[in-house]
Each structure stands twice: as structure tokens, then as C-alpha cells.
Amino acid sequence: EKKPKIVILGAGYGGMMTASRLQKSNAHRDADITLVNKHNYHYQTTWLHEPAAGTLHHDKTRMKIDSVIDTNKIQFIKDSVVEIKKDEKKVILEKGELDYDYLVIGLGSEPETFGIPGVTENAFSIRSVNSVRLIREHIEYMFASYNKQDEKHEDVLTFVVAGAGFTGIEFVGELSERIPELCKEYDIAREKVKVYSVEAAPSALPGFDEELVEYAMNLLESRGVEFKINTPIKEVQDGRVLLADGEEIKAQTIVWTTGIRGSSIIENSGFETMRGRVKVDKDLRAPDHDDVFIIGDCALIINEEINRPYPPTAQIAIQQAYTCSNNIKALIEGKTELEEFKPDIKGTVASLGGKEAIGLVGDRKLYGNSASAVKKLIDNRYLFLLGGMPLVLKKGKLNLF
Template sequence: MQPSIVILGAGYAGLLCALQARKLLSADDASITLVNKHFYHQLITQLHESAAGARSDRSIRISLPSIINGKDITLVKGIVQTIDTKNNLVLLENNKSLAYDYLVVALGSDTEYFNIPGLKEHAYTLKSVNQARLIRTHIESCFARFPYEQRPELLRFVIGGAGFSGIELVGELADALPKYAADAGIDVSRIELYNIEAAPGILPGFDQQLVEVAQRSLESRGVKFLTGQPIVKVEDSIVHLRNGESINTETMIWTGGVRGNQLVIDAGFNTDPRGRAIINQFLQSPNTPKVYMIGDCALVIGENNRPLPPTAQLAWQMGIATGKYLYHDIKGGTKAAFIPHIVGSVASLGRKDAVGKVLKSYRMYGKMAYMAKEASNIRYLTKIGALFKNEPFSSTLSNVSQ
């Protein structure tokens, strides 16, 4: 019988891994099983748009059966409970299990709450289409209730965390909230939008010049930044800050931390203190080389010897690389070490603005950065499309040997 590849998670990393592996390996070479919580792939880099009502949920949810149709990839809808590396088994809900010869763990990240009391219980998070819908419908109901209840906390919105995800969400809300107010016949000046960050400034890792551009853009749209201000406790609707002040709000959204996946820790894999799986240069778990760990659940060290932040482009590259590694595992040949190519990053700041850097040197802001951001989204969909259509996929193998 041919070897079985089981891939856990159909996010950017897992889906591209499955498509790349199937591109290189025929159904006779290996079976491929893709396990995912939903029957859809999620464009999670667009979730901030969905949470603010600027994009439909449907456009962010891509049917997995339609992508893998006719490709001899078995899709299993299920939630992974544990990984049994001794017996090469994945255990799903309802006592179902899947045997594997090669396992790819691409289960994404968990939220890091830094043990802040009440934060997990009282804050929304934005890691799925369903969570985005929860946030969006909650915000809309705040505006609908305000004319009856008149409580200022209904129109006070607090985003915890000024990293990439937090700032993109703040930008989107800065554009969307005034529209909701106008629709509900509420004076726009009643809206309060806070961004709270423990670090001294917003967008850590970005050039200071871009940070200032972003901050000015958002402040001009009414955003109030509270930087250098850790959250110390969250009660039902009260966010307590270290300086003793507190903010009363019906809407607290936490984007302030990510960590590896608890399932990876529970399965006994080695992780760093933030729960990210330790992997070798071929993205394998060092002691169990038949297990690949890719995407946000894994730790990748960058050129400056510091961990790379978990991003879609990194997950995407790890997925493609692992598809190729699996080909070499089964068909032979030499693997080349994984080298991430971070070509830049662009943070959107709402519907019309963005800041970004490309190839670590060229800075962008405003309309041009926004266009680049849109282009990167389109590029991803094109890439899935190319793998999906079985069209010639340029430099499929050559990249590995670079």
C-alpha cells in the first residue's frame, strides 16, 4: 500500500502543502488526507474587513471541496484531539482515528492572554470567520441598542494590541463605525475607539517613519492610542489599565498576543516558551522526522537570529516547501533547507490607506501601500488557483534547491 500523508489544518500552510504535495505525487505515490474543522478554508488575513462589515463572510470562506475536487485528496471534517506519535495516529472527536506515515501539523496558533485576569472571559478574539461575524453582529447591535439605552459604553470600542492585526482592525473600524452611526441616526461624535498597547509604540517591527504615518492616519480618524499601558484586569465591561484608569466598554477585542498551539505541547513536542514547536531546517520535528510542523504553530528563526512573526506569507512558503519535502521523502532526491523569503509586509489602515515595507528597504504608505496590500491578497488566490487547476507550476522543484 502507498504511504499515507495526513495534514492537520487547511489554513494557508496546510492547504498549500496538500496542493503542492499532490502536484508532485500521484495517487499511486501517496494518499493525502486533509483534516479541517470546517469544510472551508478561511482567508484569515482579511478577517478585520469582515469584522467591520466591509467584506462579506462568503468572500473569506473558500469551499475546500471545490478546491480539492478531482485531486485525490481526502477531506475529513473534524477536530483534532491528540496526536499519538508512538503509534503514528491522530485521534479526532468521537473516537475516530487516522493512521499516518507522514504527518503535517498545521493547526495554527492560540491566543496569548498573558494571564491577564478576565481577559479571556470578556474579550472577543479575531481568528476565524465565525468570530468575525460575532464581532460584527455585536457591534451592529450596540448601535441599534444605543437609541434606547443611551449608555456611552455601547459606542466605546476597545482594541487590545497594536501589532499588525490590531492596527488593521482599528483602521477598518475607524472607517466602518461612522457609517454604522449614520445608519442608526446617531451623532458620529459619540463614537470612541481606543487602541491599547503595553509596548511604548504601535506596530513593533515597523520603521519609525511608517509608524508615525500610520498613527497620524488613524488619529485623524478619531482613534485614541494608549501605548505603554498594559491591561491589568478585565471585568465584565471594565478594562483596567496599569495607570489606575479604567475604560467601561461593551466591546473589548483582544489582538495582543499569539502563542503556539496547545495541542502541539500536549502531544509532547518540544516548544519554545511561547508554545511554538521547535523544528529543524526541513521543518520536521527533530526527534520525529515523519512529523512536519508548519505555519503559525511552528518556530522559525530569521536572519537576525530572532523568531519570525507568524504571517501568512511565511505559512504559505512553509506549506509549499513541505509539499516538496514530502515528495523527496517518498520519491527520493535531496532536500534543501527551508529559507524564508520575507518580501515585506503591508498593514492596511482601513478602506483607503495602508503602510508597508517591501524587501526591507522600500517604504510605502497611502494609496500605493493599499494597492500593494490588495495585490498580495490577489497573488495568494492566484497561487491557490494555479495549484488547484493542475496547470504548470513554475519552478516547482527548482526553488527547493536554491
């Protein structure tokens, strides 16, 4: 009898955890399972602000896929997905193609530019190991360049972070920790360096607990970060950012963190999307496509209590992987009753660099060192779910305090 073919696209939080759960439940005995990813490693997107600023080596945030997944049980293909031909049940890769009976899409996100001119050409983004290595190298190069100039151009040491959502704030936190070290290394006075956090909304971290936002802003300001709140960016040019209020900031480093949209592969493959994300059914399948599951940043799910989409997070992607793998297992066993996905949001914790963080867990507010320790525990917990204690010991954040 022919085994059903299961293809998982993307080895991020969603895809990697789905593969790992299917392996643990021995689903490979009843199905041919294939995982496809651009790289031969898995990285933790939620840690990327650290290697971007250079406060953590990027190897800490990644692991070889075959060090976690048994490739005798789950076939791994290192290739890039180009298109999904859902009506032919086929995936087109750069170097080949695959047929499937069931597909899991976990291709993650792309930066949201809102069509603002110049962003793609002139700004960096925090989205992969390759993109953050470039940011780290560029920042260091700016410091190295400064003293080399006869006439000093201050824009070489001006850093603009566009958007003060969680990604922007976490990156600014790391950057403001790194700058004093770079100043020391390159003999530059701290006052020469400018870091701007530019936010369109009336507050940084719009919608988050006000007290915690104030704590974060005060802390970052004390490290020399200048906030420009209520100030949408309207254009990015080579070496400058134009603000809606008419002001311009000259900066040789612009990091774009104004939010995300789902992988463009999904809309280019003819799925109906909102900001690149598919509003999935309760069992995580795409509407009208019983054979396609969509998880993580590519999926849109509504918080019915407030009738708005849940923000896309790793927390949700991981939980969806559990439901998705259970549902695939059920389908290959011939069951028709599938599990409904119910997110169980434990809270939000954001790092601010060094041993600082803020968090809201249940109704408990966390600040400073204790928040930072909880953040590391969350990072370690994921490693534990994926690869048990050995992976925690190898890649985890073991210095909690």
C-alpha cells in the same frame, strides 16, 4: 505494495497550500493523502479584520475546500483534531482516528493572553470566520441598542482594541472606516463613539519603520481613534478594561489582539514548545520526529541574522508549504536528501481601512493608495498560487484603486 499515508492537519495557509502542491505534483499516485479541517471551507486568516469590522462579507474570505482540492485525489475529512499520539503515529479526531506515516501539522494559532485575568471570558478575538461574524454582529447590536436606552450608557459605544500590533492596527483601521456608516445608519452622532487602541510597548507597531508608524497613527487619529501607548492592560472584566496605570475604561466591546501562540493541541500532545510553537529543524520536521512536519503559526524558526524568531506570518506559512510538500514528495519517492527551508521575506504591508495602507517592501516605503493596491495584489497573488486565475476572479480584490 502499501502506499504511505500522509495526513495534513489544518486547511489554513500552510495546510491548504501543502495539499494543493502535493496534488499538483501528482504525489497522490504514490501515497494516500488525507486533509483534515474543522470546517468544510478554507478561510484567509489575513483578511479577517475586514469581516470583523463589517467592511467585507465573510464569504469573500472563504471557499469550499473541495472547490480547490480534488477530493478524488486527496481525501478530505471535516473533523476537529483533538490529540496527536506521535509515538503511536496516530491522530485522534472528535469523530474518529487516523494512522499516518508522515504527518503535517498546520493547525494555526490561538490568542496569547499572557495569563491576564478575564481575557478569555470577556474579550473577542479575531481568529476564524465564526469569531469575526460574532464581532461584527455584536458591534452592530451595540449601535442598535444605544438609542433604545432611556439613560444613555456611553460604554455601549466604547470599543477597546487591546494591542496595537499589526492585527490590532488593521482592525482599528477597518473599524474607524465602518463607524461613520453605522452612525449614519443608527442616527448616532460620531462624537458619541469612542475607539481606543491600547498598547503596552512605547509605540504602536513596535519595531516597525517609525515614519510609517507615525503615518498610520496620524491617519487613525484623524478618524477619531485614541491611542493609549505605553499602557499595558492588566485585567479584563465584564464591561471594563483595567490598565496598569490604574485607569479603567468602561467598554461593552473589547477585542483582544495582543499576539498569538501555537495551537494548544501541540503542547498537549507532548511536543516541546515555546509559546505553543515547535522549533523545527531546517527541513521543517519536529526535532526527534522524522515523520512529523510542522508549518505556519505552529512552527518556530529563527532569523539567524538577529538571532530572534521570525514573526509568524502567512507569507512564511505559504513558503513553508512549498518546502514541506517537496520534502514529502522526496520521502515517498524514497529519497533521503531533504530541502532546507529558507524564508524569502518580501516585506510587510498593512491595511488601514478604506484605500489606506502602509508598507515596507525591500527598502521601499509605501503609503496610502499605492500601499493599499499592493496589499490587494498580495491577497490576489495568494489566490492565484492556490487556484489560478479562476479563483482570483471569484474571490479576489479586483478594485485595486
